Amino acid sequence: MTTMKEIAEQTGVSISTVSLVLNGRDEGRVNPTLASLVRNKATELGYKINPLARSLRTNKTRILGFISEEVATTPYAGGIILGAQDAASAYGYMLFTVSTDGKASEENEIATLKRYGVDGFFYSKMSNRIAQVPKSLDDYPVVMVDATDHDNKIPSVEPDEFMIAYDATNRLIKAGCERIAYVGCSESMIAQDGRLAGYQAALHDAGRVFDPSLVCNVLNNGPALRAVSKLFDDTHPDGFFCFNDARAWYVYECAARRGLTVGKDISVVGVDNHRVFAETLEPQLTTVELPHYEMGYWSACKLISMIEGKDVDTSVWPDTRAPLPPLNAPIPAKIHCALLEKGSVVVH
Template sequence: MTTMKEIAQRTGVSVSTVSLVMNHRDAGRIKPEIAERVRQAASQLGYKVNPMAQSLRTNSTRIIGFISEEVATTPYAGGMILGAQSAANRLGYMLITVSIDGGMDEAEEIAALKRYGADGFLYAKMSNRATTVPEQLRDCPVVLADATDRDGGTPSVEPDEFAIAHDATTYLINAGCQRIAYVGCDVTDDTTNKPIVAQNGRLAGYRAALQDAGRTYDERLVANVLNNGPALKAVGELFEREQPDGFFCFNDARAWYVYECAARRGLAIGKDISVVGVDNHRVLAETLEPQLTTVELPHFEMGYWAAVKLVSLIEQRPLDDFEWPETTAPLPQLDAPIPAKIHCTLIEKNSVARH
């Protein structure tokens, strides 16, 4: 088993220098070129950090707790966990994930993670909702993912909902669509009884894109729906009443209603009707024919950014030397205003006609 002493001998530095580098405490203390030489030597020699020994030395377990609601059980959002795990692993941390779905007691799950000695916590939601940080986490480093702190102050990361809609609607405008409808989400926040964060941002972005193009917002072109039969009926009525030639949909699932209504009326998606969704849902976006142009939500990016931000809070350092990976959507700076917003990427496929 390789020791720090062997790495020190290989690189010609002190054991304390090796220790700082291997424990990610070299920023501002060790010259970057020396730190890189130490890391390369450690990799070549097959050095492995001993978590138990490290915990005893630093009073840190290097464990991150990931608390999720509707994330671990949602197939296309698994990227958030993967992103957090990838970042944690790269920074020398282990991620333990618990789900509070299915009647699981949130307080008990948090208590269990604390018994493991978690250094900090990621708290994740779905569909970008306002949430209250649990009381049990108030004394710990915590970062929210795909959620906004209702009370303010807690670092968080979320999709740029306004930009999602603005980009999608502008794309339809540039494609030549004259009457662009918005099929939105009729879900409300359980606490405030107001539309969820994602719906507010996307409706605002849709309206702004129309205004920027010199067009007038018309509420008759908006249908906020839930799902199943009533949603299909509402979208059908929108077809009959307003005859849109373009649709921006809150998500890919709602885009399906547009496909169905168009088929019932003998209209071809990508020719007569243009559609843009949100999610890049692996089943819907790739199964619909023609394939759906959609804005990909940054699940991997949110998980990755949140984990790096959390480690910076745990270690009380800016991580200025951290090299970000190549991602589909660009990652914001760690010191970005709260909530940090990720500008999502529009994935062009075949559901938008070019006039």
Template structure:
């Protein structure tokens, strides 16, 4: 393993100067041309900082704790965790992920992460909800992922739910649809009310009348299919915006029963970009992709900014993401605008 002493010998400067440069404390202390030479030699020699030694010097371990009560058992967890890991790795941090099943277990897991000396926490939920941040996280840099803090104190990142509804409905309007139905969720979810709000906003801006008969909120299985069948049979919409891709399946089934062709007689837009649905149905489903990777990536960058006392991202630090990355110095409750993924379920004008 390459040492600072070896780099000092190679560059002809003191070990203390090498230490200042490699620890990012050279500004005003080491001449820029010398600092540049030290970094080039360190890169060429494959120098890797010793995290244990650095933690002893700085009182930081560069370890982050990622906590969720259910994220490890959901199909979209991988995107959030991958985004968090990529952001952590890019800045020299390590991520420890734990899954909890109840509050007592959660407190035990948080206590265990504290014993590892974590510098900060990511506290994740699924399905965008308002939550209470555990008291045991108080005093630590913490960011909520796919949730907002009921007390309004902890930074959070969630999908821009209103614009999900707006963009999905606007796509149908742009395709020439005039009678656009909404197939929503009957659970009292944050996403349901906000996506419905976006649906109504798009209709209003396009000068299309809102019709209560074109709205149905369902859960699952036969009752859901029966409700959607009645909607399509009795109201004959020419476009349907669905709360998620799973509910779009009911629309596909209804269209099949009525001998309607999706993408010609009836246009459909879903939400999730659930690969097993959106790319399996025929025709493939146009859908709004939820920003799981982006939320994990942004939340990790945010908590590191809180730890290190900086609130901006350099252009070189931005990941290539489907949805644009919000600034770190934005509002306490940050939202990510979601991308519309075009496929074949919307008619051409």
């Protein structure tokens, strides 16, 4: 096992200088050229930091705790957790993940993570919403994922709901659709408010008049299918922006019952890039992909920067489908989602 002493001997510097560099405390203390030499030699020799020794020395465990409410049971959890884990690993941290189902469970899991000496916490919900971070986390760095606190004081990251709808509606406008419907969600939530506003703004910017009769807010199952069916018969849309891919299925079903072909007679854009619908619907659904991996990655970088009291090196960030916002973005940080072209929009 390579030691700091060996690196010091081969680079001609003191052990204390090697320690400063390899523990990330060299800024303003060690010449950058010399620090680069030390890092390169450590990589060449295969030097590995002993996390236990470092935690005893710095009183930091380099462990991050991920508290989620039902996130781990949703189809998107993998993306969020994978993003957070990749970022944590890139900066020398470990990730512990727990899922809760209520206040008592949440407090128990937080207490357990504290016993492991976690340095900071993620606090995540299963869909974008206003949430309150437990007071038991008041003394820790916290980043909210797919959630925002009431006062926008706690760093957080979420999809740019307004731009999701704006981009999707613009895609339908560019496809030549004249009567664009919005199949939304009848529950009150951040995503619904943002997407309805984005839909209206895109119409306005294109010189269109917003028609409330083209908005159909639904939940699911039979009532949703019947409401979308009525939308077809009453307003005859030729384009549909759907709150999510699941609601796009009702449009496909209603079109088939009327002998209409999606991608030829009508155009449809969804949101999620949900794997089940992406692999089932024919033609494949053009959709806006929610940035789960990106939210996880950004939130880990933000949390680590808070723990270390300095920005992480963003030059090593991966190429992601949706661009990552800067770490100093206003709260909440919003990620501009990618629209994925498939086969459900008419091509002229």
